[in-house]
Amino acid sequence: MHFCSRSNSFQVNFKRMDSMDGKKGKDFSRRNFLKISGKVVIGTSVATVLPNLIWLDEGLAAIPASEGYLLVDVKKCQGCMSCMLACSLVHEGVESPSLARIQVIQNSFQSFPDDLTVEQCRQCVTPACVEACPTGALQADPKRGNVRIVNKQKCIGCGACMEACPFTPSRAYTAPDNAFEGQLKSRKCDLCATAPYHWDPAGGGPNGKQACVEVCPVSAIKFVKEIPAQEGVKGYQVNLRDQNWRRLGYPVD
């Protein structure tokens, strides 16, 4: 049973893992976690080590919906990757596409519009990454509009979130973190809720500003509070082009 609506109010989503819409669906069991993490000794009481794990094969999960989402216009994007550079800059104080939580992937030999994709985190209504996290590091943070955020203190860099993300490239991914002496930590889009180098005193998050939105030279990224349609890409890849874009000689449909 699955329902959600597009209102701004707090949403409770009931979902079985085996009916999730996505490119990969995984039944994430205790046994699978033990295989991936390599950090829990077989035989240890998993429940005591991982008290917050949600056992999806046993029941239902309740994760509140995010109060913010990023939508992109893939046909408007000029491929400058400024969003990626802004993202790594505000989050980690460096410039690195490899540390960006939004990815622009392109091929200059391909024809428009197949030459480029923009892959942003969808702040999924049923976040597989949250459900997969064995330590509860990846959570819908109630203090930050239920944005799906990695708590790096709790993250053990197991990569379960990366494995669980149904999208390619996975929106959560692990990389060495200099703030933690090079340990692997997960990263994913937090709508700039926890960006230590945020330029605006009011900061980010659903009630603040996102670096990628601010920096995009052609306004091809938009922040919204309404929950986009979860199936397919239509909810997240939208048309942000108007008569001004037409005036520059570009298509608006």
Next chain:
Amino acid sequence: MNGYAGNILHIDLTTGKISTIPTSRYESWVGGHGLGSALFFDLVKDKTIDGFHPANVVTLMNSPLSGTLTPGGGSRTEVQGIGVQTYPIGWFTRSNFGGRFAAMLKYAGWDGVAIVGKASEPVWVDIRNDDVKIRPCAPLSLWGKDTWACQEIIWDYVAGKNKYGGWIKPAGDKGGRTTQRPAVVAIGPAGENRSRLACLIHDAADAAGQGGFGAVWGAKNLKAVSVIGTGVVQIANPKALLEARIQQKKNYAFDLENLKAPNFSTDFQSAPLPELIYKGGQRPNVEQRPAACIGCHSACRGRFKDGKGNEATCFGTVFYWDAQTLDIQRTAADLINRYGVNAVEMCFGLLYIYLLHNNGLLESRNIPKCPLDFSKYGSEAFVEQFVKMASYGDDGKGHASEFGKDVADGIIRAAKKWGRLEEDLKTGSMLWFPYWGMPVHKESRAQIYWGYGTILGDRDINEHCFDWLKWDASVAKMYGRRPRVPAERAVKIITDKMVPFQGDMLMMDFSDKNMYSEHMAKFVSWHRYYTRFWKQSALYCDNRWPDFVNVYREDRVGSTGEAEPKFLAAVTGKAFTFLDGIELGKKIWNLDNAIWTLQGRHRDMVHFAEYYYNRNGGGTGGDLPNEYLPGLENGVWDYFGYSRRKFDKAKFEEFKTIFYKLQGWDPASGWPTRKTLESLQLANVAKELEASGKLGKE
């Protein structure tokens, strides 16, 4: 080191040795051209060698801004080395390309690459972070491929079993992840066959067009350099960088909600439009997107639904002006990028051959049989044959041809071999190659700084710092539109920024009376210094900088002078003013002149083609028939048309003397003096000049 990776990659293709040079050794040059010139000076002992000599060092340098959010400043790679295109001497020269390479090289952990030697077989360089390999071309059958096929093959090889679109780990478990394709710069068949028209191509159309570097690489048996990096650029002040970017966009860049100037212009405020100069000003009537280099705030290229002419710009779109259809002209742009030939020389080289044919001269004198069928001129088959001819040095259809061989040796050398050089450079009616054997670009009899910068330097300057002014003024005067600002205001705004010469408005008086003055010498000097440092070393893009006169500002004053050092400081954390950059640019310019002096330069050879002295200008190709620039005439500033004049040879000689004195060079020879070099901390350069008997007299 904020902004820097810390190391420069040194590759010896002869020995196969790969080593590193610490960037700190050259940090005072900042990056790009300055660093490349200093490195070249140290690594190449005999500066008189030919560009094809294995000892020639080609550098590809980025800068602290590469791979950052600096608007129009994060994407350029500066290429340097002894070129093979200019005549009679292949000068130590430069070229430059955009796209993704400079940034990716930085992310891989390198501030540049210096390549020397010659491999025993065709090779390509595979850089994956700090893992660098020289690989033979044979296993991938790269040699013989056009530049696009070469890049795609390398992409697939680097990806291994992975597919692009997801995360890959190109350096294995040692390195990080990326979703990006390698940034590859390659030569096509033209470079492989050492055509002097050969260039370097990255992605679809990012070209290091001038200098014949494609042929230099071909002589080294070097097909391509591929780089993929998963690292970071350390930023001294991340918040300051982001704030500067946001404010710069807000205050000086195009505004989609308020498009004040919805046209392409070669400066900061331009709207994101592909810089297409197809015949008739046509823009392809197919769906398209703007395509920008990494980090740029306003694209200057495009990608199209029919896949033709992706990312082609500027002269790449001027080429084959007489194409029967727009589609054929777009295909011609793709051909020169795939085969890797310089658009400008192809453009004016074809024009020369066509005019020889039209005047019934192709079958006269010492000209070998021309295999081109002019009954098909304008067709796709014709241009394909011509591009192949220039690339392979044959008839363009796979058969030996002395004519084709001559074309591939460069148009100016072909004209010389055909016994036509002196005559055709005297009349200028067919061979529009006014300086150092290079084809014309702008009408230098109007935009005199363009001609001066070129002939006093090493190549067609291709620096559009003031070209937007010519367009703005010319369109205004010829079509009755309002210019951005009146002439006097434009001159005041611009000259106020030209430290340390600020205040001298006569620097921008382009009238006849001022053409050879010290004011003009100062203008030309400032332009050399600004471009040598801020555009070719710090690597601010020529299509977007400087920002002199900006229509989004109420007072029309652009951000140049404040913006350039602001971004550099945010990245590096170092105090470095705009004037510091101008002074470093002067140092770099002096080092370059020292290298040219060692190569054999003397003031006696610094002259335009004869036709510049005996024939009035009149516009070039797609340019306007008359070009308007500021002038002070009868005590009044206005924009005047200055194309219809020629240079006076005797007065140009006087101008050279004024210019050399301003530089602190020996006016008798144009050679640098010890005093000037030592004042610029170039004592080692003075020593080498003295040893060669080429130190200027004081």
